[in-house]
Amino acid sequence: MSGLALNTVTKQFGSFTAVDNVQLNVPHGTFVCMLGPSGCGKTTLLRMIAGLDTPTSGAIVLDGADITATPTHKRDLGMVFQSLALFPHLTVGENIAYPLRIRGVAKETQKKRVDELLSMIHLTGYADRPVNKLSGGQRQRVAIARALAISPKLFLLDEPLSALDAKLREAMQVELRQLQQQLGITTIVVTHDQREAMTMADTVVVMNGGQIRQAASPIEIYRRPADRFVADFIGSTNLLDIEADSAGRAVVLGQAVEGVALPEGLTKATISVRPEDVHLTAPGVGALNGKVTFIRDLGGTIETFVDLSGTQVIAVSTPRERPAVNVGQAVGVKLTPDVCVVLKQ
Ligand code: ATP
Numbered sequence: 085m086s087g088l089a090l091n092t093v094t095k096q097f098g099s100f101t102a103v104d105n106v107q108l109n110v111p112h113g114t115f116v117c118m119l120g121p122s123g124c125g126k127t128t129l130l131r132m133i134a135g136l137d138t139p140t141s142g143a144i145v146l147d148g149a150d151i152t153a154t155p156t157h158k159r160d161l162g163m164v165f166q167s168l169a170l171f172p173h174l175t176v177g178e179n180i181a182y183p184l185r186i187r188g189v190a191k192e193t194q195k196k197r198v199d200e201l202l203s204m205i206h207l208t209g210y211a212d213r214p215v216n217k218l219s220g221g222q223r224q225r226v227a228i229a230r231a232l233a234i235s236p237k238l239f240l241l242d243e244p245l246s247a248l249d250a251k252l253r254e255a256m257q258v259e260l261r262q263l264q265q266q267l268g269i270t271t272i273v274v275t276h277d278q279r280e281a282m283t284m285a286d287t288v289v290v291m292n293g294g295q296i297r298q299a300a301s302p303i304e305i306y307r308r309p310a311d312r313f314v315a316d317f318i319g320s321t322n323l324l325d326i327e328a329d330s331a332g333r334a335v336v337l338g339q340a341v342e343g344v345a346l347p348e349g350l351t352k353a354t355i356s357v358r359p360e361d362v363h364l365t366a367p368g369v370g371a372l373n374g375k376v377t378f379i380r381d382l383g384g385t386i387e388t389f390v391d392l393s394g395t396q397v398i399a400v401s402t403p404r405e406r407p408a409v410n411v412g413q414a415v416g417v418k419l420t421p422d423v424c425v426v427l428k429q
Contacts, residue, residue: 086112086147087270088133088238093142095128095294102128104294106142110287113268115261117281120291121317126274127242129291133272134240135159146237162231162269164241170215170227176202177211180229187234201229204263221252228260232267239264239271245280257283278318282306290314306358312427315356322357322397326426334426336419337392339372343421347428354427361423362399364388364407364415371416372397376409390415 088110095103103125110116118126131137133144135156144152151159170179180201181194189197202208205225215223224244231239244260245253261284264271275281281288282302289299290313298310309315316323326344328351329335334344336355346353367373374392386406388399397417401407409415 087114088272089143089145090129090133091143091145093129093132093139093144095125095132095137096140101294103132103139106294106296108289108296108299110270110272112147112270114286115264115271115284116273116287116289117285118272118274118289118291119276119278119281119317120297122276124291125294126291130240130242130272130274133238134161134163134165160234160237162234162236162239164224164227164231164239164244166242166247168227170223170230172214172216174215175211176207176213176215176218176226179215179226180211180233182230183233197233201233204232204266205229206259220248221256224248224256225259228263232269237270239269241271241273243274243276246275246277253277253280254283260284282318288318290317292317307425309356309425309427312354312356312429315354315425315427320359320398322359322362324355324357324395324397325352326355327352337372337395341419341421341424344419344424344426347426350428352429354429355419355424356427357397357419357423357425359387359398359400362390362397363418363420363423364390364399364409365418367414367416371418373414373416376411376413376415379409379411390417392417 090106090108093103093106106129120126128137132139135154139152143150177198180198184194184197198211202210205228207222207225215226245256248256257280285302287299288302288305290297292313298305298314305314305318309318315321324336326334326336328346333340334346365371372392374390376388377391378389380387386401386403388407388409390397
């Protein structure tokens, strides 16, 4: 297979398993974001792909060649890691040309490549500037260009945008994705920012406790989370316990929900209902009945908090679809099978 394969990769630090039996295929030219809470093992996994850590067991295969024991500098990688800062005493051009210079690439070719990369990162004309005169976003673009100078097979980035302010980070996410698509380079980014992952990735890999909980497209992860952890970690959701009654019907908060089935062999599970899928109705038969406790009007969206006998559900709507309800009002929440994702607990 062309691309990267992680075959049952495990990393132990003493008796602690930081990465646990990870199996993943990253097809050539795709963009993967590894996402998960602090300590879930995403950086350790990236470091093993980079050759900065060695797996305790398992294999890393790049374009069909086993690179598990190959040193970093022979892996044909471009890396943007926080620990690999720009050289402060060199100019923008010298920084970008550095990997070419140490490989003995001819001066003229270096210059041509630097100009090409500067144009790609929208910094044409900046070659002679000292890097310490650049803004945070510009510096990060130069780090990206330096990593891409040798046209690597694999581009690895560890929290590349986390030092930037929110607006710039959002703009750079789009830029990074466009650059990756333009180059068609296989790219793996570690992030803890789910919006960043959803913006850039073909495949989002959600990790927890050293294991992959789900690897799928952003929309699949959002719409069809594999388990309760993924549903709760990606976006906001309402999680409700669901159980089978004596007749085998699925019941939520004492109310049978037509058309929703529990997973085979289980009598208890959880349903995830995204806030934008919660439809408020008049209270009555066929709905979960509750009371509006709070309305948060954020301008672009309105969040209506509903208390269902001690369980809180949040409904999100646009101003145009604003529910005609007030705080204290009795309402019904209608659950339909198409909005409920049934998850194992
Ligand atoms: P963060 O988002 O906080 O960087 P992460 O998901 O990248 O977290 P890792 O840095 O991969 O997590 O760490 C995974 C686990 O392995 C953590 O519990 C960490 O303490 C542990 N760990 C990482 N490196 C070492 C090491 N060299 N020695 C011992 N334990 C380590």
